[in-house]
Amino acid sequence: MILLHTTGRILRQLRHDRRTVAMLVAVPTLLLTLLYFMYDGQPGVFDHIALIMLGVFPFIIMFLITSIAMLRERTTGTLERLLTTPLRKTDLLFGYGLAFGVAAAVQAGFASALAYLVLDLDTQGAAGYVVMIAVANAVLGMALGLLASAFAKTEFQAVQFMPVLAVPQLLLCGLFVPRDLMAGWLQAISDVLPLTYAVEALQEVGAHAEPTGTMWRDFAIVAGAVVVALVAAAGTLRRRTP
């Protein structure tokens, strides 16, 4: 119950911030539209990039939002106060997971609707799987954001963890250079980065009409990475501080 109340509280905070809600919905759709015109006349290229972007936007945006939200909980004292109440650490962490998962589903829903219905995105597999993977990516971004916020003392530091933790994953996920063309050591790094599997899962949906075993395996890896990041984040929540 406390978990659901916490989820509700986080969503209510989001709802009061109309501009953030508007940007959550509008920014990915605008960027997809931009991609559409950039690759005007090259539908194959657009399909390839837009599909991956549908998964990457929620990852980056939720990373940023969560790391700032959690930092605020720390700096305004609400975290310390929460930890003196019967709330369990998992109530808080999974509360964030659920709330931002819902926000990500709305965001991915709008972005996918635009991509498929207006921008003629073409994938072999169903759009529903794209949304599912996009939500998993958002939750991954959220979990890493929660973890990163523990190492930031100010908002300035928190936002800089985005390039540290998110950009390398983006560079090495196979979007810019196909993974099998990378140097061996780069591939090895790419192998341990969760976004790599998220992108591969999306590419599977793009290339196959039915969900493949690889897609489900990749999805499970992303989910596993979420759990690992959340457990690590729980370790950073200390009830007693110096």
Next chain:
Amino acid sequence: MTSAIEVADLVVHRGARPVLHGLSCTIPEGSVTGLLGPSGSGKTTLMRAIVGVQVVRSGTVTVLGRPAGDAKLRSQIGYLTQAPSVYADLTVRENARYFAALYGLGQSEADAAVRDVGLEQAGSQLVGNLSGGQRSRASLACAIVSKPKVLVLDEPTVGQDPVLRDELWAQFRGLAENGSTLVVSSHVMDEANRCDRLLLIREGSLIADDTPAAVKASAGTDDLDQAFLTLIRRQGVPAPRAAGETSEVPS
């Protein structure tokens, strides 16, 4: 009278700086205890230790028969931090309802707490849009919403209008009469007269632990401000363990 809180030989360092030096005190159940002392004297640190969020170096803090910070105490303790710790992007009522929900309480209890701190009119306003005094009352509402057995309030009346301050003290008294134990820190000496007991802290050590009347009697004055000064002087300034630090005199 049984004791709600027992502090024995409490030593706390924050960073390299010793903040509490072997402090001991006993706080009786169902009482309002005032924690007085200048800024930086260790009031907040003692309160944090009672709530169980402070890393302590040595000594023990026992609350309702359990070590401070014990999981079973979390449903029985309320803590108001000095800086208002509420969500600025939620309304007053939403904040109170969320904290009520953490204790398994519903909206009616939350709305009652908002009423108790005199914020009924501002209930649907975002906390971020309130004045400083209102914001700290919103935070207070979240601390008293569960009517906890032990309520630790760090400067709850700072910046409040005198009429409201009077009403808040009546609330505190009412909670104590219903069996809650309150620890209230303050800078304002006239508030000290409303307490059952006073703990005067200076540079991390207790210099008095008695009823307001007894504190005044032992200092031979009717004015608490003056009594505090007399007690400090009697201890001999500067305090020996805080050598090198700037010593503060209470205002």
